[in-house]
Amino acid sequence: MWFFRSPRIVFGEDSLSFLSMVESRRFLIVTDRYLSGTDILKKVKTALPTGSETMVFSNIGSEPLLSEITSDMDSIYRFEPEIIIGLGGGSSIDAAKIIYALYEKPGLSAFDITPMDNFGMGSRSRLVAIPTTSGTGSECSWAAVFTDDNEKRKNEVASPEILPDYAILDPDLVLDLPRAQTVNTAVDAITHAVESYVSQWNNLYSDILAEKAISLITPNLLRVISDPHDFSARESVHIGSSMAGLSFSNSQIGLAHALGHAMGAYFGIPHGKTVGLYLPEVVRYNRRKAGPRYDNLNKLFPKKFISSTLDLTLRNYFREIGQPTQIKDIPVQKSDYESKISDMKDLASQSTGILTNPEEADSTALEMLLRSVI
Amino acid sequence: MDTKIYLMALLNTYMAKFPSDEWVKLYCDKLNANQKYADAGKNWEGDIVFVVEKDDSLPQDEHIYLDLYHGKCRSAKYIHTGEEVPKSEFSYKGKYGNWRKLMAGQIDPIQGILTGKFRLDGSKMKIMRFTSAAKEMVNTASMVETEF
Ligand SMILES: [Fe+2]
Numbered sequence: 001m002w003f004f005r006s007p008r009i010v011f012g013e014d015s016l017s018f019l020s021m022v023e024s025r026r027f028l029i030v031t032d033r034y035l036s037g038t039d040i041l042k043k044v045k046t047a048l049p050t051g052s053e054t055m056v057f058s059n060i061g062s063e064p065l066l067s068e069i070t071s072d073m074d075s076i077y078r079f080e081p082e083i084i085i086g087l088g089g090g091s092s093i094d095a096a097k098i099i100y101a102l103y104e105k106p107g108l109s110a111f112d113i114t115p116m117d118n119f120g121m122g123s124r125s126r127l128v129a130i131p132t133t134s135g136t137g138s139e140c141s142w143a144a145v146f147t148d149d150n151e152k153r154k155n156e157v158a159s160p161e162i163l164p165d166y167a168i169l170d171p172d173l174v175l176d177l178p179r180a181q182t183v184n185t186a187v188d189a190i191t192h193a194v195e196s197y198v199s200q201w202n203n204l205y206s207d208i209l210a211e212k213a214i215s216l217i218t219p220n221l222l223r224v225i226s227d228p229h230d231f232s233a234r235e236s237v238h239i240g241s242s243m244a245g246l247s248f249s250n251s252q253i254g255l256a257h258a259l260g261h262a263m264g265a266y267f268g269i270p271h272g273k274t275v276g277l278y279l280p281e282v283v284r285y286n287r288r289k290a291g292p293r294y295d296n297l298n299k300l301f302p303k304k305f306i307s308s309t310l311d312l313t314l315r316n317y318f319r320e321i322g323q324p325t326q327i328k329d330i331p332v333q334k335s336d337y338e339s340k341i342s343d344m345k346d347l348a349s350q351s352t353g354i355l356t357n358p359e360e361a362d363s364t365a366l367e368m369l370l371r372s373v374i
Numbered sequence: 375m376d377t378k379i380y381l382m383a384l385l386n387t388y389m390a391k392f393p394s395d396e397w398v399k400l401y402c403d404k405l406n407a408n409q410k411y412a413d414a415g416k417n418w419e420g421d422i423v424f425v426v427e428k429d430d431s432l433p434q435d436e437h438i439y440l441d442l443y444h445g446k447c448r449s450a451k452y453i454h455t456g457e458e459v460p461k462s463e464f465s466y467k468g469k470y471g472n473w474r475k476l477m478a479g480q481i482d483p484i485q486g487i488l489t490g491k492f493r494l495d496g497s498k499m500k501i502m503r504f505t506s507a508a509k510e511m512v513n514t515a516s517m518v519e520t521e522f
Contacts, residue, residue: 001489114498116487157499201485349414355484355505363413 004205004250005160007129007140011169011239013231016130018168019047024082024126026053030096031087032060040132040173044087055079060088060095063268066110067149069095076103086129086164089185090136090271093129094144097162100127110146113157121161129164132173134238135185135272137192137245139167153347154265163249169242171235179225181270182237186221187323188272189213189241191256191279194310196248197297198290199356206251209243215300216240221321222302255361256282258353259369262344267332276323277330281372282357283311285365289358327373334374341370389521392473393426393436395452400518402440402450408514412445415507419443420500423459425467431522432470445507464496474522476512483512 010018027048035041036058045054057076059068076099084103086096098110104121113119129139138144142163145156177185190213196202197210217240223233259282260275267274283294287309294310305316315325324330327337345366348354354361361369390397405411424438437453439460453459468476472491475481484505486492494501501508 002485003489111499114502116494116498116501155499156502158502200482346417349506350503352484352502352505355482355509360410362410 002201002203003160004203005142005163006246006250007164007167009140009167009169009242011242012235013171015168015170016043016047016172018166019044019128020049022049022083025049025051026080026082027055027085028076028079028081028083028099028125029054029056029085029087030060030092030099031056031058032062032089032092033058035088035092035132041087043173044085044130053079055081057099060092062091063147063154064091064095065149066098066146066155069098069146070102070110073099073102077106081125084125084127086127086138087132089131089133089181090138090145093131093136093138093164094146096127096129097138097144097164098146098157100125101159101162110157111155113144113159113162115142115158115160117159119159119161122165126165127162128166128168130168130170130173131238131242133177133181133185134174134234134241135187135189135244137189137241137248139164139169140242140245141249143249154261156352167242169238171231171238174234174238175229175231177228179228182224182228183221183321183323184270184272184276186217186237186241186272187276187279187318187321189217189237189244190314191260191272191275192244192248192253193217194279194283194294194297194314195254195256195353195357196244196251198286198293198358199248199252199254200358201356202251206247209247209250211297211300213240213244213247214297216243218300218305218317219302225321252356253353254282254357255285255348255353255359255369258348258351258357258361259344259366261351261353262347263370265347266340266344267330267336269330269332273324273330276318277325277327277373278369280311280314280318280325281369283314284309285361285369286357286359287311325373337374341367344370389519392477392518392520392522393424393438393452397518397520398438398450398452401438401515402447404514404517405442405447405511408510408517411507411510411514414445414510415442415504416445418445418504418507420463420496421460422464422466422496423462424473425465426473427467427469429469429471436470462496464494464501466492466494468492477516477520479516483508 086093143158220236
């Protein structure tokens with residue numbers, strides 16, 4: 001027995017206008033400090049039904065502390081939103097999930113959000129995710145990441161009840177995404193698809209979404225890099241990324257995420273860059289268990305990058321798009337990196353990615369993989 | 375002695391009924407001998423009760439108490455009928471039939487919770503940081519030659 005869970009997905013050109021069809025009138029928009037001053041927020045506000053009341057909460061940075069996310073809960077309780085919109089990258093959408101959970105269940109601690117409990121959320125509001133990057137998959141997942149104020153460590157919480165009710169995938173909102181973020185987030189999406197496809201929890205639904213994600217993202221990302229305003233290529237990467245998100249949230253991620261999270265925690269490198277750093281080596285490590293499945297994915301890359309095995313194909317592809325596979329290209333100092341290997345290994349060993357990775361990974365294996373990128 | 379009977383007798387000396395005093399002792403010993411568990415559970419502190427709930431094949435609920443500390447099993451006890459079940463930080467409950475499937479590798483310990491076949495009481499947040507230790511605990515249980 002297993003489940004397939006998905007938000008209702010509104011996609012394609014002009015999909016933001018879906019908001020005007022919503023019956024509700026009280027909208028809370030959770031977004032980051034940067035987006036709050038841009039046209040994107042204006043576009044969303046303009047799309048809301050006439051006569052709507054809107055509250056904007058934009059106290060979200062790139063790696064928000066729980067205290068920041070919850071800093072205005074009193075005003076939010078008073079405002080009584082009917083719709084909570086998470087607008088932005090993964091951090092804003094994740095913050096919206098936490099705010100939604102705490103608004104639905106006042107008194108709940110964010111740390112208590114787990115998939116092992118039933119909370120009965122959804123009686124006061126609906127959650128809508130509008131991504132402005134293509135890759136985190138947060139709009140399709142039931143997990144949220146925040147930074148703990150005391151330990152300064154990232155916590156991932158999860159519950160099917162914080163899965164957004166709607167995800168709106170409007171390519172117009174990613175047309176001006178800068179190149180670095182476009183690549184980082186797309187690499188995250190590729191990693192989601194590859195890891196989900198070989199996860200021990202993979203299933204027929206997650207499989208088909210992972211395959212389609214790879215075949216949509218990998219050729220179209222190249223077109224986006226050469227012409228950032230290529231609407232149809234942007235749309236394909238955007239939809240492909242959400243398919244990858246849907247795939248892993250119904251299966252699981254693996255070792256590249258376990259290692260990438262650990263590295264990100266110590267070096268403050270964007271998430272997509274850290275998971276991509278380890279992905280080729282993780283694929284090589286898993287080959288004994290997942291070889292035939294990797295071969296399926298290998299065929300889906302654009303022809304000129306395809307090599308005999310997926311790890312080599314990934315290296316070719318990453319070289320082309322500028323995704324580093326060694327720390328010197330990030331850049332991170334070798335001595336700094338080596339001094340943190342033991343800590344990173346400990347952190348990685350606590351990740352759920354270890355549980356579902358196709359090949360077992362003990363502490364020796366984790367250390368070997370961490371050292372493989374030096 | 376007939377070879378077949380001899381082999382069966384030999385096998386019986388290693389087989390332990392689940393759950394029982396013998397099974398719990400073997401399990402605790404195997405946990406302590408398992409380097410992978412020592413590794414995955416090295417920061418774990420907390421005791422846990424396994425509750426094996428009755429079903430068609432088991433007439434009454436059974437309990438196993440485990441005191442786990444820094445990757446080792448400090449003590450373990452099969453709770454006999456009428457004995458008080460010790461208070462513990464965690465409990466992991468499921469029907470007898472599901473325990474059998476768990477030990478046969480047909481149910482993943484975390485998926486088992488997500489699909490309602492097992493229930494966990496205690497801090498879920500803490501458990502989520504030790505999913506690989508949980509998995510090693512199950513792997514170790516499958517290493518005990520078990521008779522159902
Ligand atoms: Fe990711």
